[in-house]
């Protein structure tokens with residue numbers, strides 16, 4: 001019986017959740033970003049310089065939305081960059097964030113989940 005209820009609990013967790021409104025969807029996306037380690041480097045809103053005077057580690061989600069929102073190819077391209085990491089020799093945020101490239105995230109997130117996250121980021125405009 002106990003095993004059965006565990007299995008049912010696992011089934012419940014694995015079932016995709018339909019989010020009724022924007023706030024719920026935002027919360028679910030942020031949870032996904034946290035669980036995938038994105039928020040170790042990224043922030044939702046633009047962040048000030050750090051205490052040591054250095055710029056933020058990575059671009060804020062909202063700045064990414066502003067930069068790419070009118071680019072119809074952005075979803076595919078950014079999903080690929082998230083999975084494989086950014087090219088250290090062709091960075092897109094030079095001078096705006098710290099001097100590091102984004103490492104590949106394929107160990108932390110499945111491609112389909114990364115795409116959902118990227119599509120959410122791309123509409124995060126004020």
Ligand code: HEC
Pocket residue numbers: 033036037038039040041042057058059064078081082086087090091092093094097098100101102103105108109114117118121
């Ligand atoms: C170790 C730090 C780090 C982690 C973890 C990280 N990123 Fe990044 N990310 C960066 C940096 C730095 C850049 C800017 C790269 C550049 O200048 O081209 C970036 C850029 C991006 C961009 C814009 C890419 C571009 O070419 O403009 C997206 C989208 C993105 N990250 C999404 C994610 C997602 C989604 C996750 C989690 C699955 C994630 N990142 C995890 C550091 C990180």
